[in-house]
Amino acid sequence: MRGRISRTSGYPIHFWLLECFGAPVMPEDIDARRSEYPIIVPMDDGQSDGVVEDAKCVTLARIDAVGYPLGKPPAKINIRDVAGQAGVSVATVSMVINQNPRISRATRAKVNGVIQQLGYSPSRPAQTLSGKYTQVLAVLLPALRHALADTYFGELLSGVVDRAGKLGHKIIVEQTKPQYLKDHKHIELFERKFVDGVLCLGFNDKHHLLADFLARQYPAIMVDNRYSEYKLDFVHCDYRQGAQQAMNCLIQLGHRKIAMIYAAPESATSRDVLDIYRQRMMALVGGISEKWMVDGMFTAEGGAIATDKLLSEAPDITALLCGNDKMAIGAMHSLIRQGLRVPQDVSVVGFDDIQHLPFISPGLTTVHLPLYELGALAVERLIERTHDKISHIHEVLPTHLVLRESTGMVRQS
Amino acid sequence: MRGRISRTSGYPIHFWLLECFGAPVMPEDIDARRSEYPIIVPMDDGQSDGVVEDAKCVTLARIDAVGYPLGKPPAKINIRDVAGQAGVSVATVSMVINQNPRISRATRAKVNGVIQQLGYSPSRPAQTLSGKYTQVLAVLLPALRHALADTYFGELLSGVVDRAGKLGHKIIVEQTKPQYLKDHKHIELFERKFVDGVLCLGFNDKHHLLADFLARQYPAIMVDNRYSEYKLDFVHCDYRQGAQQAMNCLIQLGHRKIAMIYAAPESATSRDVLDIYRQRMMALVGGISEKWMVDGMFTAEGGAIATDKLLSEAPDITALLCGNDKMAIGAMHSLIRQGLRVPQDVSVVGFDDIQHLPFISPGLTTVHLPLYELGALAVERLIERTHDKISHIHEVLPTHLVLRESTGMVRQS
DNA sequence: CTAATACGGTAAACTGTTTTAGCAATATTG
DNA sequence: CAATATTGCTAAAACAGTTTACCGTATTAG
Numbered sequence: 001m002r003g004r005i006s007r008t009s010g011y012p013i014h015f016w017l018l019e020c021f022g023a024p025v026m027p028e029d030i031d032a033r034r035s036e037y038p039i040i041v042p043m044d045d046g047q048s049d050g051v052v053e054d055a056k057c058v059t060l061a062r063i064d065a066v067g068y069p070l071g072k073p074p075a076k077i078n079i080r081d082v083a084g085q086a087g088v089s090v091a092t093v094s095m096v097i098n099q100n101p102r103i104s105r106a107t108r109a110k111v112n113g114v115i116q117q118l119g120y121s122p123s124r125p126a127q128t129l130s131g132k133y134t135q136v137l138a139v140l141l142p143a144l145r146h147a148l149a150d151t152y153f154g155e156l157l158s159g160v161v162d163r164a165g166k167l168g169h170k171i172i173v174e175q176t177k178p179q180y181l182k183d184h185k186h187i188e189l190f191e192r193k194f195v196d197g198v199l200c201l202g203f204n205d206k207h208h209l210l211a212d213f214l215a216r217q218y219p220a221i222m223v224d225n226r227y228s229e230y231k232l233d234f235v236h237c238d239y240r241q242g243a244q245q246a247m248n249c250l251i252q253l254g255h256r257k258i259a260m261i262y263a264a265p266e267s268a269t270s271r272d273v274l275d276i277y278r279q280r281m282m283a284l285v286g287g288i289s290e291k292w293m294v295d296g297m298f299t300a301e302g303g304a305i306a307t308d309k310l311l312s313e314a315p316d317i318t319a320l321l322c323g324n325d326k327m328a329i330g331a332m333h334s335l336i337r338q339g340l341r342v343p344q345d346v347s348v349v350g351f352d353d354i355q356h357l358p359f360i361s362p363g364l365t366t367v368h369l370p371l372y373e374l375g376a377l378a379v380e381r382l383i384e385r386t387h388d389k390i391s392h393i394h395e396v397l398p399t400h401l402v403l404r405e406s407t408g409m410v411r412q413s
Numbered sequence: 414m415r416g417r418i419s420r421t422s423g424y425p426i427h428f429w430l431l432e433c434f435g436a437p438v439m440p441e442d443i444d445a446r447r448s449e450y451p452i453i454v455p456m457d458d459g460q461s462d463g464v465v466e467d468a469k470c471v472t473l474a475r476i477d478a479v480g481y482p483l484g485k486p487p488a489k490i491n492i493r494d495v496a497g498q499a500g501v502s503v504a505t506v507s508m509v510i511n512q513n514p515r516i517s518r519a520t521r522a523k524v525n526g527v528i529q530q531l532g533y534s535p536s537r538p539a540q541t542l543s544g545k546y547t548q549v550l551a552v553l554l555p556a557l558r559h560a561l562a563d564t565y566f567g568e569l570l571s572g573v574v575d576r577a578g579k580l581g582h583k584i585i586v587e588q589t590k591p592q593y594l595k596d597h598k599h600i601e602l603f604e605r606k607f608v609d610g611v612l613c614l615g616f617n618d619k620h621h622l623l624a625d626f627l628a629r630q631y632p633a634i635m636v637d638n639r640y641s642e643y644k645l646d647f648v649h650c651d652y653r654q655g656a657q658q659a660m661n662c663l664i665q666l667g668h669r670k671i672a673m674i675y676a677a678p679e680s681a682t683s684r685d686v687l688d689i690y691r692q693r694m695m696a697l698v699g700g701i702s703e704k705w706m707v708d709g710m711f712t713a714e715g716g717a718i719a720t721d722k723l724l725s726e727a728p729d730i731t732a733l734l735c736g737n738d739k740m741a742i743g744a745m746h747s748l749i750r751q752g753l754r755v756p757q758d759v760s761v762v763g764f765d766d767i768q769h770l771p772f773i774s775p776g777l778t779t780v781h782l783p784l785y786e787l788g789a790l791a792v793e794r795l796i797e798r799t800h801d802k803i804s805h806i807h808e809v810l811p812t813h814l815v816l817r818e819s820t821g822m823v824r825q826s
Numbered sequence: 827c828t829a830a831t832a833c834g835g836t837a838a839a840c841t842g843t844t845t846t847a848g849c850a851a852t853a854t855t856g
Numbered sequence: 857c858a859a860t861a862t863t864g865c866t867a868a869a870a871c872a873g874t875t876t877a878c879c880g881t882a883t884t885a886g
Contacts, residue, residue: 078842078843079842079843080842088865088866089865089866089867090842090843090844090866090867091844091845091846091865091866091867091868092864092865092866094843094844094845095844095865097843098844102863102864103864103865104863104864104865107864107865121601121604121605122605122842123542123605123606123841123842123843124538124605124606124607124843125537125538125539125541125542125547125606125841125842125843126538126542126841126842126843126844126871127842127843127844128843128871129536129538129542129841129842129843129844129871129872129873130842130843130844130845130870130871130872131843131844131845132844134538136585145571146567146568146571146768146785147571148561148567148568148570148571148574149564149567149568149570149571149768150564150567151562151563151564151567153567154559154561154562154563154564154566154567155559155561155562157561157562157586158558158559158560158561158562161561161586161587161588162588165587165588165590165593170585170587170607171585172549172584172585172586173570173574173584173585173586174574174578174583175574175575175578177578180578188534191534192534192535192536192537193536193537193538193872194537194583355559355562372559489872491871491872491873492872492873493872493873501835501836502835502836502837503836503837503872503873503874504835504836504837504838504874504875504876505834505835505836506873507873507874507875508835508874510873511874515833515834515835516834516835517833517834517835520834520835535872535873536871536872536873537873538871538873539841539871539872539873539874540872540873540874541841541873542840542841542842542843542871542872542873542874543840543841543842543873543874543875544841544873544874544875545874606842
């Protein structure tokens with residue numbers, strides 16, 4: 001049974017009703033700590049406006065999913081209150097909080113007891129002000145509208161948020177719109193002491209904001225890409241390996257006329273895939289035609305348009321390597337629309353292995369990129385970097401091919 | 414030439430060596446500010462451990478970064494430096510920064526000039542410590558793995574991040590795993606002064622953590638849902654209206670045997686849709702069968718399974734109302750797999766209108782939810798709420814139906 | 827012509843931590 | 857047994873801002 005407390009002022013606070021006029025009410029599923037309040041208790045049941053004026057008769061416990069006792073302003077207590085109550089100095093409390101071994105076991109226990117009892121938790125702004133670290137990292141995203149609704153970023157971000165949480169860090173998310181950069185907000189992130197470091201997702205050689213971090217020696221890691229011009233820290237998936245895996249697969253199935261739908265050649269990892277494609281084609285057929293490489297803009301629509309173009313200029317291709325899954329889906333639709341079967345007539349391989357590609361048929365053979373793990377790794381390294389434990393971060397994560405139905409033996413014709 | 418200052422204790426600080434024993438060393442590219450330190454100066458060149466004991470003889474300048482003073486810690490300047498340079502008091506500078514109208518135009522201009530010239534930017538932790546607000550909001554997500562990779566959350570989050578940026582607020586993103594709640598991290602968000610308020614995405618009646626915010630009167634808004642038991646602030650899409658729109662459409666097309674694939678009945682907005690469905694069916698055919706309502710778990714797979722079940726128990730249904738697009742896609746695949754045509758045999762309507770539903774055919778008729786706008790609105794209201802400008806936030810955003818190919822006239826049979 | 831008010835600015839108190847230098851008391855060493 | 861080290865803790869100085877109470881002028885009102 002539930003009640004609602006309206007203190008003479010302030011918002012109502014919800015309570016479990018433990019007892020009313022001596023009659024116990026549902027003692028189970030209730031937090032152990034109980035409290036008595038001289039208060040007004042209007043009931044929630046129907047419209048009984050009945051109010052218990054002198055509420056000494058009711059015993060209540062706050063509804064607190066996690067429940068510890070509480071009233072609204074816990075009369076903000078600070079480190080001095082704790083020190084006073086524990087009979088030690090402020091410095092001692094600080095050292096207990098920060099696990100400084102100079103404090104004896106006995107003192108530590110005593111102080112921790114008081115901290116518990118008073119429900120003290122140190123103010124982060126104050127800690128940051130006098131300490132060295134903010135324990136906050138930023139994730140920077142390019143200025144694409146709805147960038148976050150992209151599963152590619154979502155997967156990376158999931159890894160970032162999860163690992164950061166585990167390591168006691170908070171993540172703030174920012175979009176680098178033109179105005180944002182003009183206002184130097186990305187520099188302010190450091191200069192106004194918002195963060196210890198930044199993770200840059202979705203950037204490529206064209207995004208010069210990264211040089212700003214380098215120049216000022218602020219910790220920044222490029223995630224799933226690298227910067228060609230500057231020696232910026234990075235972690236990314238092994239796109240070269242992925243491309244090799246995809247090409248191996250197609251070549252072993254007998255394909256020779258393999259076309260490629262790429263995107264964003266201003267990105268180093270995109271060029272990695274193109275490079276490998278070129279190398280393998282060179283070795284395979286002794287030459288490459290630029291007509292077999294079309295830009296698909298990383299979108300499904302772009303992939304479809306690219307495929308249309310490809311089919312009109314080189315109708316005899318038997319396989320398609322796509323720079324990401326979205327373009328591969330677009331490509332498959334274009335193929336099917338033109339009466340070609342996948343994989344009987346044309347095989348298709350993608351990149352990313354995005355989750356929940358719902359009911360795409362045939363299932364798309366694709367290079368799995370460990371994006372979640374990459375996000376987690378990036379956080380791990382960035383924190384080490386902010387603590388000056390490591391300096392140069394150049395790390396690459398292995399990929400693997402996921403075989404589904406969109407690839408098959410080359411057609412006999 | 415570089416030197417490193419090791420003060421008798423503490424971390425080394427890197428300096429340019431301007432002069433040593435009277436001999437000038439590289440006077441150019443050096444910041445104007447110089448200082449004399451009675452210190453030990455081990456040289457950086459090779460391993461010369463040579464130490465200048467009485468360092469009165471050396472003149473040093475901090476190494477500061479690009480453009481202006483170069484170096485590791487860019488000689489952090491604070492409000493007092495600005496005040497000194499501008500010949501005013503610290504309070505005046507503070508008031509200029511905060512656009513306090515008490516400062517005259519002339520003084521304001523002078524101070525702003527100095528701020529510009531010195532490249533000063535106020536420390537956020539310090540502002541937070543003495544001020545009232547953190548200018549940071551948190552987005553809380555449920556503990557779903559890869560939650561962020563979901564376009565539903567992505568769309569909401571995009572709106573949140575965009576609007577927050579515009580309003581000068583930062584967004585931190587957190588996942589409420591069980592351990593997170595056990596550690597009271599969601600309460601710490603406020604008590605340790607991390608944030609001014611929280612936005613709760615993806616929560617429903619089962620998530621009792623929301624009561625904690627209510628109990629302590631911390632600003633919290635439930636986004637795209639509401640809490641049945643407590644009077645928590647919320648903004649959500651008008652699911653009732655959406656359901657009406659979907660039902661109107663189907664009924665106008667002549668459908669009478671309409672089934673529903675719902676999900677998460679512990680969510681108030683999900684129940685809204687179910688309610689409307691029930692009402693309309695009651696009015697339409699004078700009764701409803703529980704067999705016509707199946708839980709699809711909000712996933713494509715779930716939608717497919719639910720449809721299988723539906724078809725086996727009630728093969729004569731002619732239309733399907735689905736609680737979200739993913740389930741609708743699953744449903745369509747199940748229908749097609751069983752040899753039924755969409756929309757000729759069965760019409761399908763979804764909810765969400767997720768972007769880039771690439772090449773689903775037939776195109777899915779669906780209720781468009783303004784998720785991006787909802788995220789933006791939530792931020793707007795939350796900020797107003799933290800500044801005590803408004804108290805009760807109960808806002809609902811209109812939906813509209815997007816007609817595509819998955820709906821058609823009821824079949825004649 | 828005096829009192830009241832507005833204007834523009836300042837000194838000082840305050841926010842809540844961490845860190846450093848120092849100080850007793852005890853433990854170890856020569 | 858004196859000299860030195862170690863241990864356990866404290867006082868006080870940062871850290872970088874905001875806010876409040878107050879203080880001369882200058883203007884306006886009575």
